[in-house]
Amino acid sequence: xxxxxxxxxxxxxxxxxxxxxxAEARALLEELGAEVVGxxxxxxxxxxxxxxxxxxxxPHDVIVHVHASFCDAGxxxxxxxxxxxxxxxxxxxxxxxxxxxxWLNSLCGSxxxxxxxxxxxxxxxxxxxxxxxxxxxxxxxxxxAGRLPEAPKLPGSDGEVDxxxxxxxxxxxxxxxxxxxxEAPKGFTPSQFDAALVKQLFGLxxxxxxxxxxxxxxxxxxxxxxxxxxxxxxxxQPSLTDSGADNLGEFAAVTTSLRDWQRETGVAALALExxxxxxxxxxxCPCSSMSRLAxxxxxxxxxxxxxxxxxxxxLQALGSGTTYLVDTVDLDQEKNxxxxxHCGAAATKLAADDGTQGLHCNxxxxxxxxxxxxxxxxxxxxxxxxxxxxxxRMLIASGEAIPAPNRFQGNTADVVMDTDAENFVTSxxxxxxxxxxxxxxxxxxxxxxxxxxxxxxxxxxx
Numbered sequence: 001x002x003x004x005x006x007x008x009x010x011x012x013x014x015x016x017x018x019x020x021x022x023a024e025a026r027a028l029l030e031e032l033g034a035e036v037v038g039x040x041x042x043x044x045x046x047x048x049x050x051x052x053x054x055x056x057x058x059p060h061d062v063i064v065h066v067h068a069s070f071c072d073a074g075x076x077x078x079x080x081x082x083x084x085x086x087x088x089x090x091x092x093x094x095x096x097x098x099x100x101x102x103w104l105n106s107l108c109g110s111x112x113x114x115x116x117x118x119x120x121x122x123x124x125x126x127x128x129x130x131x132x133x134x135x136x137x138x139x140x141x142x143x144x145a146g147r148l149p150e151a152p153k154l155p156g157s158d159g160e161v162d163x164x165x166x167x168x169x170x171x172x173x174x175x176x177x178x179x180x181x182x183e184a185p186k187g188f189t190p191s192q193f194d195a196a197l198v199k200q201l202f203g204l205x206x207x208x209x210x211x212x213x214x215x216x217x218x219x220x221x222x223x224x225x226x227x228x229x230x231x232x233x234x235x236x237q238p239s240l241t242d243s244g245a246d247n248l249g250e251f252a253a254v255t256t257s258l259r260d261w262q263r264e265t266g267v268a269a270l271a272l273e274x275x276x277x278x279x280x281x282x283x284x285c286p287c288s289s290m291s292r293l294a295x296x297x298x299x300x301x302x303x304x305x306x307x308x309x310x311x312x313x314x315l316q317a318l319g320s321g322t323t324y325l326v327d328t329v330d331l332d333q334e335k336n337x338x339x340x341x342h343c344g345a346a347a348t349k350l351a352a353d354d355g356t357q358g359l360h361c362n363x364x365x366x367x368x369x370x371x372x373x374x375x376x377x378x379x380x381x382x383x384x385x386x387x388x389x390x391x392x393r394m395l396i397a398s399g400e401a402i403p404a405p406n407r408f409q410g411n412t413a414d415v416v417m418d419t420d421a422e423n424f425v426t427s428x429x430x431x432x433x434x435x436x437x438x439x440x441x442x443x444x445x446x447x448x449x450x451x452x453x454x455x456x457x458x459x460x461x462x
Contacts (some may be wrong), residue, residue, distance in 0.1 A: 001144045003034040004060040006052060006079060009042040010073035012362045014096070014103035016181035018042060018068035021092050021104070024131040025066050030146045034135070042068055056083065062143060064127075065089045066392050067109035070102075072187025073116035086123035086148055089113055089429065090140075092130050094330050101361035101409045102341070108327045111428055111435040116189040118387055119434025121237055121439035125149045126429040128331060128422075133354055143341025146384065152423050153432035156238045157396065157461035159449055166450030169317035170320070174203025178309045180361040182211035182273025183301055188380070190384065190434030193306035201455050202310060207265045211273050214257060215282055228258045233292065237348060239356045240288075250284040262298055269309040274345075275363075285360040287344035288390035294322060294347035302324050302345055303436070307392075311383045311438045318447040322347045322441035324373065326380075327435050328428060329408065336421045339414055340380065340439055346411040350441070352403065363410040370405040371415040379445060380415075381439040386458060387432055395433055395450050396445055397424055397462040400412020413439060431460070 007022035009015060017043060029036045036053045039048070056063075056079050065076060065087055078091075080087055089110040096103040107128065114124045125148045129136040139149055178198075184191035198204050229252040234240055240248060261268060271294060274286050290300040299312040309323045315323050324346045330339035343362070350356030352372040360368040378401045386393035397419060404414040417424055427433070452459045 001034050001062065001146065002060045002121060003029050003036050003057055003144065005029060005038045005066055006062045007039070007042050007066040007068045008075050009069040011044060012070050013105060014378055015036060015042070015069070017095055017103055018078050022066055022068040027257060028131045028137065028140060028146065028296055029064065032141050034144045038046050043060035043075060046372055049078055052079060056080065062089045064143065065113065067106040068104070069093045069195050070105035070109045072185070073112045074187030076113040077116050077120070077187070080122065081115065083122065086125055087117060088125045088127060088143055088148060090127040096409055098405050099409065102329060106174065108329055108427070108435050111328060112188065115432050115434050116373065118386055119189060121387070123151070124430050124432070125151060126426050128425065135145045146234045146445055152427045154427060154431050154460045155462060157459035159248070159451055159461065160446045161450035161452045161453060162446035165318055165444070165447035166454055167449060169314060169447060170202065170454065171187060172317040173313060174234050176268040176313060177205040177207050177266065178211065178306060178313070179262060179267030180268045180271050180304060180306060181209045181214050182277065182304055185273065185275070187310070188303055190307065191305050197392065198306070202314070204310060204313070206306070208265055209222035209261060211277050211284060214261070215277065217257040217260070218253045218282060220254055225256055226252040227417065236292065236295070237355055237357050239354065240367065243358045243366055245359060247284050247366050250282060251288060251367045254278070254286050257288040258289055258293060262293065269301065269313055271301040271304045271306050271309045273304045274302040279363045279365060283365055285363055285365055285368050287360060288357050288366070290345040291347055291369050291415050294345070295349055297322070299323070300345060302342065305436050308436050308438060309384050311381055314383070314448070314451065315381060315438060316429050317445060318444040320442045320444050322349055323438050324411065325436050325440050326413070328425060328437065331421060331425045335416065337416050338416055338425060339412055340437070341408050341410055341412045343410040346373060349378050350374055369411055370406065370409055371411060372404060373401060373411055373439070374441065375401045375403045376441050377443060378413065378415055379440050381440065381448060382434055382437045391457065393458045393460060394448065395437065395460050396448060398443070398445070403460050424462050
């Protein structure tokens with residue numbers, strides 16, 4: 001068996017650990033009897049991707065795409081454009097201590113390429129775990145023997161419906177709009193969207209602003225308005241004083257500009273291209289500014305995720321209250337637990353503690369939240385493309401967010417799933433669902449099902 005192994009990573013994660021995991025992965029495949037071909041070094045840059053292309057063109061039996069650390073879908077889309085066979089993606093567990101940043105964020109990488117490749121009509125399989133684990137060894141032995149991991153069959157939905165709530169919610173959405181600032185990040189296919197479809201289904205308008213225009217507005221915020229906003233923010237979260245951030249004035253200017261534009265346009269949601277422009281050009285992370293607005297009941301989305309915005313507005317129209325856009329980053333099969341996380345833009349009203357603010361986990365600049373999300377019954381929901389059609393589908397899952405330390409710097413929820421957690425995570429990847437879902441702390445599933453029925457949207461409910 002000739003295995004083409006492509007190990008991808010990103011420089012903002014723990015590259016030394018990623019290199020070690022990739023080497024262990026290659027060694028395991030060889031130990032299992034495979035002839036392993038492909039780049040021996042991590043694929044991290046455009047030049048690395050170009051250098052790897054010839055391996056894909058040469059004969060091989062199976063592709064194993066190793067997410068040594070997080071990487072967006074760009075390399076996979078380029079490398080596998082003409083590939084017709086299923087692609088096995090392999091993600092590792094998080095090795096860092098409790099409270100540290102995500103060292104690898106490997107699972108999120110598999111989730112991203114799963115969305116991109118399945119959307120484009122390709123098949124993806126998932127192996128999850130570290131090379132020393134017996135179950136991983138068994139799965140890879142199957143791959144080497146020509147037996148790929150299974151892609152779970154996606155469930156439907158037959159739960160109760162709330163037609164009255166759905167009708168009322170759709171009427172409300174038709175009077176709202178989404179503010180879109182900037183572009184979708186490169187390689188983040190879940191951040192692409194069809195504005196005409198959003199309007200057709202939900203009546204939602206979109207209002208756009210160029211990121212450069214926002215940054216001009218931020219730099220133009222006068223000092224007196226910066227001071228006034230910062231004074232208010234210190235009342236909102238006194239921990240800003242001890243955050244370690246030396247850019248609180250810039251944080252105040254970002255908050256002021258975003259709030260000004262929201263009030264000027266009247267948008268109910270803000271989908272922002274949060275990186276790399278703001279951190280690299282203005283040396284500020286907008287996470288805490290987004291949190292401020294979320295506490296003011298404006299639905300905010302990082303990575304300019306418009307379908308995420310639609311999902312959040314729908315949930316709120318059904319009575320969910322404040323929600324949060326999260327990545328699926330960690331799986332504990334023994335506890336049937338999934339960890340949902342994002343890097344610090346959660347509303348502090350969703351905090352399990354006092355809503356501490358600090359430095360961004362990867363960028364190490366201000367300002368971002370660093371607190372666990374509150375416990376309680378939760379649902380995870382996502383509107384996304386329905387592969388092979390021109391429409392959307394709806395993902396729904398549920399569980400119990402349990403009290404736990406903040407596992408990863410930013411905002412983490414430890415959720416014991418009502419369904420089989422491993423099946424759920426595997427289905428996210430092999431079923432082509434986005435890396436982003438929306439967590440809500442109110443069970444509005446009957447209304448969601450009724451909305452889907454009224455709009456002809458298929459539901460995948462775990």
